[in-house]
Amino acid sequence: MQDRPKEKVLPPKADFSAWYHELIRRTLVDQRVPMTGFLVYKPLGYELFLNCMHILEDELAKTGHKKCYFPTLIPEHLLKREEHHIAGFSNEVFWVTHGGESKLEEKAALRPTSETIMYEMLKLWIRSWRDLPLKIHQSCSVFRYETKHTRPLIRDREILWNEAHTNHATAKEAAAQIDVGIKIYSELFRRLAIPVIWIDVVAGVFAGAEAAVEPYTIFPEGRVLEMGSVNNLGQRFSRVFDVKFKTEDGRDEYVYQTCYGVSERPLAAIVAVHGDDKGLVLPPEIAPTQAVIVPIPYEANKKKILNGARALKEKLKGFRIELDDREQITPGEKFYEWEMAGVPVRIEIGPKDLEKGGATLVRRDTGKKEFVKTDKIAARLEQMFVEIFKNMTDCAKRYHDSKIKAVKSIEDVKKAVTSDMLAQLAWCGELECAAKIEKAVDTPFIGKDHYQTTKGKCVGCGKPAKFLGYVGKMY
Amino acid sequence: MQDRPKEKVLPPKADFSAWYHELIRRTLVDQRVPMTGFLVYKPLGYELFLNCMHILEDELAKTGHKKCYFPTLIPEHLLKREEHHIAGFSNEVFWVTHGGESKLEEKAALRPTSETIMYEMLKLWIRSWRDLPLKIHQSCSVFRYETKHTRPLIRDREILWNEAHTNHATAKEAAAQIDVGIKIYSELFRRLAIPVIWIDVVAGVFAGAEAAVEPYTIFPEGRVLEMGSVNNLGQRFSRVFDVKFKTEDGRDEYVYQTCYGVSERPLAAIVAVHGDDKGLVLPPEIAPTQAVIVPIPYEANKKKILNGARALKEKLKGFRIELDDREQITPGEKFYEWEMAGVPVRIEIGPKDLEKGGATLVRRDTGKKEFVKTDKIAARLEQMFVEIFKNMTDCAKRYHDSKIKAVKSIEDVKKAVTSDMLAQLAWCGELECAAKIEKAVDTPFIGKDHYQTTKGKCVGCGKPAKFLGYVGKMY
Numbered sequence: 001m002q003d004r005p006k007e008k009v010l011p012p013k014a015d016f017s018a019w020y021h022e023l024i025r026r027t028l029v030d031q032r033v034p035m036t037g038f039l040v041y042k043p044l045g046y047e048l049f050l051n052c053m054h055i056l057e058d059e060l061a062k063t064g065h066k067k068c069y070f071p072t073l074i075p076e077h078l079l080k081r082e083e084h085h086i087a088g089f090s091n092e093v094f095w096v097t098h099g100g101e102s103k104l105e106e107k108a109a110l111r112p113t114s115e116t117i118m119y120e121m122l123k124l125w126i127r128s129w130r131d132l133p134l135k136i137h138q139s140c141s142v143f144r145y146e147t148k149h150t151r152p153l154i155r156d157r158e159i160l161w162n163e164a165h166t167n168h169a170t171a172k173e174a175a176a177q178i179d180v181g182i183k184i185y186s187e188l189f190r191r192l193a194i195p196v197i198w199i200d201v202v203a204g205v206f207a208g209a210e211a212a213v214e215p216y217t218i219f220p221e222g223r224v225l226e227m228g229s230v231n232n233l234g235q236r237f238s239r240v241f242d243v244k245f246k247t248e249d250g251r252d253e254y255v256y257q258t259c260y261g262v263s264e265r266p267l268a269a270i271v272a273v274h275g276d277d278k279g280l281v282l283p284p285e286i287a288p289t290q291a292v293i294v295p296i297p298y299e300a301n302k303k304k305i306l307n308g309a310r311a312l313k314e315k316l317k318g319f320r321i322e323l324d325d326r327e328q329i330t331p332g333e334k335f336y337e338w339e340m341a342g343v344p345v346r347i348e349i350g351p352k353d354l355e356k357g358g359a360t361l362v363r364r365d366t367g368k369k370e371f372v373k374t375d376k377i378a379a380r381l382e383q384m385f386v387e388i389f390k391n392m393t394d395c396a397k398r399y400h401d402s403k404i405k406a407v408k409s410i411e412d413v414k415k416a417v418t419s420d421m422l423a424q425l426a427w428c429g430e431l432e433c434a435a436k437i438e439k440a441v442d443t444p445f446i447g448k449d450h451y452q453t454t455k456g457k458c459v460g461c462g463k464p465a466k467f468l469g470y471v472g473k474m475y
Numbered sequence: 476m477q478d479r480p481k482e483k484v485l486p487p488k489a490d491f492s493a494w495y496h497e498l499i500r501r502t503l504v505d506q507r508v509p510m511t512g513f514l515v516y517k518p519l520g521y522e523l524f525l526n527c528m529h530i531l532e533d534e535l536a537k538t539g540h541k542k543c544y545f546p547t548l549i550p551e552h553l554l555k556r557e558e559h560h561i562a563g564f565s566n567e568v569f570w571v572t573h574g575g576e577s578k579l580e581e582k583a584a585l586r587p588t589s590e591t592i593m594y595e596m597l598k599l600w601i602r603s604w605r606d607l608p609l610k611i612h613q614s615c616s617v618f619r620y621e622t623k624h625t626r627p628l629i630r631d632r633e634i635l636w637n638e639a640h641t642n643h644a645t646a647k648e649a650a651a652q653i654d655v656g657i658k659i660y661s662e663l664f665r666r667l668a669i670p671v672i673w674i675d676v677v678a679g680v681f682a683g684a685e686a687a688v689e690p691y692t693i694f695p696e697g698r699v700l701e702m703g704s705v706n707n708l709g710q711r712f713s714r715v716f717d718v719k720f721k722t723e724d725g726r727d728e729y730v731y732q733t734c735y736g737v738s739e740r741p742l743a744a745i746v747a748v749h750g751d752d753k754g755l756v757l758p759p760e761i762a763p764t765q766a767v768i769v770p771i772p773y774e775a776n777k778k779k780i781l782n783g784a785r786a787l788k789e790k791l792k793g794f795r796i797e798l799d800d801r802e803q804i805t806p807g808e809k810f811y812e813w814e815m816a817g818v819p820v821r822i823e824i825g826p827k828d829l830e831k832g833g834a835t836l837v838r839r840d841t842g843k844k845e846f847v848k849t850d851k852i853a854a855r856l857e858q859m860f861v862e863i864f865k866n867m868t869d870c871a872k873r874y875h876d877s878k879i880k881a882v883k884s885i886e887d888v889k890k891a892v893t894s895d896m897l898a899q900l901a902w903c904g905e906l907e908c909a910a911k912i913e914k915a916v917d918t919p920f921i922g923k924d925h926y927q928t929t930k931g932k933c934v935g936c937g938k939p940a941k942f943l944g945y946v947g948k949m950y
Contacts, residue, residue, distance in 0.1 A: 030600075032596065033592065033595070034550055035546065035548060035550055039546070040544070040596055041543055041544035041545075043541035049544075068515065068516055068518055069524075069635070071508055071513040072585075072618070073513065073569075077509075090575065091575040092574070094573070094574050096569050096571050097571075098570040099567070099568070099570075100566040100620050100622070108510065110547075110571065110585075120509070121507065125505075141547055141616075145574030145575050158546055158548070
């Protein structure tokens with residue numbers, strides 16, 4: 001189902017937007033559905049997404065989150081119950097109004113997120129302090145009628161995501177859970193080799209949350225991508241949805257809640273951060289195909305080489321291996337396709353390799369070739385995957401650091417953002433200062449670093465600063 | 476999140492409908508969402524469902540089906556393009572008409588199934604005979620605005636399912652694929668220990684299909700449940716959606732298509748066929764918890780017993796094991812809960828077990844107890860799972876056979892269906908005869924056995940019969 005290479009040459013990565021769209025269309029998704037903002041996930045794209053989600057779901061399971069499934073439809077009265085929530089989502093909700101020819105008694109929203117329907121049920125599930133903490137999560141689609149320009153894997157109208165929701169007896173426990181959420185997502189991003197900055201957002205907190213921390217990564221064109229959101233809801237929703245519990249000493253108390261979600265956006269980051277002029281470069285852990293065996297036969301030894309390739313595939317069955325034995329295309333065309341698909345290692349078996357009793361391993365990330373004896377290939381592959389992951393992590397980190405510019409004046413903020421960098425600056429913590437900087441450079445003040453602080457002087461007002469703020473273009 | 480046993484006593488299985496609803500509410504799903512026909516899958520229910528789906532998805536992968544994801548929304552013009560299809564679904568489609576405050580330019584259906592949107596894309600993906608066969612599948616929700624009485628896990632308005640779609644160069648290959656589809660589903664049902672009869676349906680073929688084969692299982696109250704559907708679409712959809720390919724000799728030809736789907740209904744069958752007065756009984760392969768360790772401590776040896784239980788859990792980590800060390804409830808209450816949840820084996824560790832250096836294994840299916848030395852437990856558990864699966868398969872088969880009544884007259888058909896049996900009869904193959912029998916007994920003539928034939932005389936007309944027909948109440 002992969003399109004043939006002859007169709008169109010992939011633009012260079014320097015032409016980022018054209019490169020991104022053409023590359024994902026060739027490999028991950030098909031946008032040609034007759035509905036703006038909706039995507040078809042092709043096999044490679046969907047498997048890559050699921051492999052990311054499996055990492056996340058495993059981490060959620062390890063930390064006591066139980067997997068559930070709640071309905072896609074939410075009746076209007078539930079969605080409208082929490083005022084900040086509906087204010088935040090009312091412009092971007094898809095409404096189901098009819099079943100067959102009949103008008104529904106009450107219209108229903110396609111979930112833009114699931115708080116309202118989940119918490120309506122939690123009210124029934126939670127009775128006493130013994131039921132707490134209660135942590136659930138689900139992987140599902142959510143729907144947003146985006147009025148902004150949609151972009152595949154960045155801003156879609158049907159979003160594939162995982163949302164986790166936790167319930168606690170005290171505010172302190174909920175605050176501690178925020179750290180757990182951050183840790184879970186950090187582990188995901190670490191294994192995708194995607195560097196992120198965790199930012200306490202200043203404006204645009206999740207509709208209904210008291211506070212939000214979000215991981216951002218920087219794209220080549222200098223915009224940052226919000227890769228998820230970890231929210232402290234306090235008792236806002238529990239008061240509205242009446243989610244109460246009996247405390248150990250017999251009082252009635254509202255639960256403290258947190259929620260966090262991550263969508264298909266990590267796929268966009270994998271493409272943008274690791275990809276190169278030849279196409280995708282995938283971390284071995286999540287690559288749907290970890291290595292591809294390409295036989296390079298000549299008529300005289302065709303059978304022998306094919307048999308050698310098949311035997312090798314059998315030996316490597318602990319990995320996700322493909323044997324590309326198609327006859328209608330040349331080895332060169334195969335290289336082109338598999339490189340574009342980001343397969344971490346290509347294993348070539350030609351006459352010389354066969355003679356020497358081995359195969360040539362070619363790394364996707366560096367292009368380096370290495371002859372390895374057949375009985376050593378499995379062990380070498382294992383090791384090579386570690387080396388590839390390490391190299392991808394290092395490269396991504398260097399690239400990421402190169403896109404952050406520490407600045408000391410509003411003028412330098414302006415310079416940084418116009419040269420496609422993320423500006424990092426000292427900030428006093430006052431919202432007026434943030435607004436002033438934002439206005440002066442006509443670029444969003446995203447928030448402050450969740451971990452790092454500073455002792456410099458606020459770029460806005462010149463007073464002593466506590467925080468490290470970020471200003472940059474956003475998707 | 477499991478409700479406490481004290482709430483309500485589970486009705487006996489003989490009171491099937493009450494038993495079924497109370498049991499699934501306590502264990503698998505929560506129907507108390509404020510929308511008729513929609514369910515919340517609780518952790519046990521959802522994990523059980525996913526475990527079934529994993530078996531299916533593995534079989535689909537092994538037979539060359541690639542996993543994709545297509546949008547939930549289908550624009551009206553696509554859904555309406557194939558006339559039989561829209562005729563079959565028009566009364567039961569949920570329509571999305573608004574995004575935020577704006578009316579959509581074209582309304583969109585929540586997919587009732589995905590043929591129309593998939594085939595619109597296949598038109599772009601398939602070009603030549605080299606692209607065939609092309610087999611894809613997806614696991615997703617589909618939506619049907621059911622006007623019939625809804626029943627949880629049997630007739631829901633949001634259905635969790637897997638749908639597979641295949642494309643072939645010839646009618647012969649498509650016909651062969653039907654057998655592959657049947658084989659895949661048969662393997663699933665075999666591993667769930669659910670006996671089914673494969674029936675070529677006479678009426679109510681999938682909207683747009685040329686022919687359908689469906690697996691049916693029999694419920695205690697004598698109704699049969701359709702557990703899926705394997706459909707030969709011929710060129711009906713490919714002609715309408717213009718899915719063409721260049722043949723090897725250069726002609727343009729429409730592809731031949733098949734599709735098959737299976738939903739959450741296997742969960743209902745697992746409950747109904749295997750369950751007993753104490754609750755669920757789950758096959759070990761799919762049980763979210765395969766064995767539960769229940770320590771039975773007395774004050775004097777509490778610590779020792781708990782340590783023994785913990786050490787045992789560690790030893791058994793190759794299985795899905797829970798250690799129930801809750802202090803607030805008694806071992807008896809724990810037994811009650813885990814039995815209701817259908818956990819295949821309970822492992823009790825009491826003072827005597829500890830003294831003898833082992834634990835007592837109790838089978839959920841038979842209630843039999845067996846003392847096993849600690850270092851033999853892992854091996855014994857493995858073996859016991861095989862024995863449990865064998866026993867569940869045998870019991871289900873005996874039960875299933877006992878619900879089928881071979882009959883020779885219309886009067887006997889009537890007797891069979893009024894005593895909650897499925898009537899099996901000789902049938903000449905004429906639709907008028909089927910209609911005549913159906914009318915006479917006021918019960919559906921479902922179809923004919925896909926595998927077995929007969930040499931008897933048709934119950935409808937007395938002429939020599941070729942087929943084995945089935946008449947029975949349906950859900």
